Amino acid sequence: MLSEVPDPALDELGRTEGGPDTLALLVHDQDTRRLLLLRALLDAADAADPRVCSPEQKARLKDDWALLTEAEDTVRPAGPRGAPSARDRIRYPLTGPWALRCLRGLDRAAGTAEPDEARRLALDLAHFSALAAVSAARAGIPFTTRLTAHDGTLNLPSLGSLGTAPSDDVTVEIVARDGWMRLRRHGSADVVVFLENGFGAWSGSRAWTPAHALPGLTPEAAPMPLDDLDPYRTGPEPRHRTQSGPTTLDDAERKRWLMAWSGTAAVLRTGGAHRLTEALALLRCLVPLEMPPGAEARGGCSATRREAFGALLTSTPPTSAAFAATVVHELQHAKLSALSDAVVLHQGDGRARYFAPWRPDPRPYDGLLQGAYAHLALADFFQRRALSVPSRAESAWTQYSRYRVQVGAVLPVLVGSPDLTARGRRFVDQMVVAYERMDAHPAPRGHTARAEAYVSAVRTLWTQRQSSTTRPNE
Structure with missing residues (x-):
């Protein structure tokens, strides 16, 4: 370490x-x-x-x-x-x-x-x-072993899953030789699967569901697992109210994923070469989520899991641009979580009390830092998009202004916290450097004003909500 x-x-x-x-x-x-x-x-x-x-x-x-x-x-x-x-x-x-x-x-x-x-x-x-x-x-390696299919399914990570007729536990004998495996169950026909290079395995049996992967993010990159089979791909409960549970994709949904994914690298480049670099270095698998009710208007839902470094969980992305923004957003959480494992940035007590313009509920200091960090990266991403893609400039400036004003609303709290360690202060000071660097290319007139009005309204509603929840019962 x-x-x-x-x-x-x-x-x-x-x-x-x-x-x-x-x-x-x-x-x-x-x-x-x-x-x-x-x-x-x-x-x-x-x-x-x-x-x-x-x-x-x-x-x-x-x-x-x-x-x-x-x-x-x-x-x-x-x-x-x-x-x-x-x-x-x-x-x-x-x-x-x-x-x-x-x-x-x-x-x-x-x-x-x-x-x-x-x-x-x-x-x-x-x-x-x-x-x-x-x-x-x-x-x-040639070998023979016995595994147990539980509740009607035997999952072989990165290869696929075998469905068994009974829904209870079934013993499956596996005979493996160079490039193929024979799966034997009592009272059923053998299933032979052939291993693909890197990820997945195919079989002519209907009892076998292969694991799927998308092409590499770039031509030189390895295929990207699109994992909708692994039994440990999400936790027992969603992390928060905007996150849904896992889903299994059909062919039509996989095509939608492929269409969005195929243009993601190009969009990432327009937001800065470093965004594509971090995606190639950090992203190891994609986990499909169900679309929660009402989430389509927000572009879906997405998440990372601290214990699953390299995994990005998201509902079906509608476009390559939306997919790229999700990648930028979630990889900042992955980066900051990984850094926090190695460096103590703050000693906050975990009490939820801070205003965050992107959330209706109070946030602890660590949650505020995580959110501000991800939104700062998105502001940088959309500013670069606005400057490099004239046809998308208007929408990109709107997004940039919203994210930058949101970050500006909480940066003083982050910088002024007595809970920061020396290394944490250095880290947050660099966030300020990145924030101020954006002043070199301001958004066209009107975008910032609308974003400031939005954040001001959100703050007012948040303050009223907190006041009503803390008022003594009469």
Whole structure:
């Protein structure tokens, strides 16, 4: 993990930027933390009471770890972009939520004898066998193993999922050879799947649902997983009221995703070359979300998960321009969360009390910092769009003005906080530098005035709402 983030890297990130070396620091730190999380999980399982993790479960975890290790040590023939390794599977964004859920489940199960809790933990731990099997198959290691399909589905991460006729638990024997796997279930025809290069696997069986990927963001980039199958792709509940749950895409929806994605790189370039650079460095998978009621007017919903570094969760993007803006927005949250894991920026108490023009509810200091940081990047993105794409200038100036005024409304609170550490103050000061740098290219007359009137009205409504909720009952 990072022992220290160099000042030049901290300055770049404070300005919502980040060159290849700076972004590589964040990626390496997050990848190292993922490996440590997995090690902590395996150690916790090994030390768990036999009533929580049985000797049979512990032995299977050790066997799976040995298979993963063999897969990592196996020399694979290089494909056009290099063959994925077992370590790549561990570092895949959605492996993080799974590992954290297992670790928390072991902790909870130690204090309870609830059968439902024990079953959930057993199902979660068994997912490690699927991770190991996929890694070994990708490495070309011949093996035979048994996995269990739970509730009618066996998920093989990055390959696809097998549907079983019964909805209860079914044992599936997997025979893997070079480039293919045979899935055997009692009383059903065998299903043979053929591994694609990098992501996905195809089969002629209707029982098999392949994992899908979009083309690389650029011609040189690896395919981008569009993961609507992984059982750990979202948390048990939405993060906030504007976020929906996961969805499974049909062919028509996948085409809409492809159409929007195919133009995203070009739009990112118009908002600054650094926006495409950070997307190529940080983005590892896309997770489709349902469109929540009323969200189409807002362009949909999107989110990141701190434990799933590199994943972007979003409803179907309507256009390439909207997709690019979502990428810019959410990757700032990913960058700041990764930086906060390595550097203590503030010591805020977590109490929600600050006004944020983009939210109706009070925000804690960390939430205010996260929101301001993402909106500052969007202001920069849309200002560059307005200057580089004359045909889209009017709309881009409107967006720029709204975001910049919103950031300006909260920057004094961020800068003046006594909770900032020395490194946090340096970071926030660089946010101010980026904010003031935009003055070199002001928006046309009228845009700023309308944005200021909007934020003023929002502040008035927020103040009235807070006053009414804190007034003593009469």
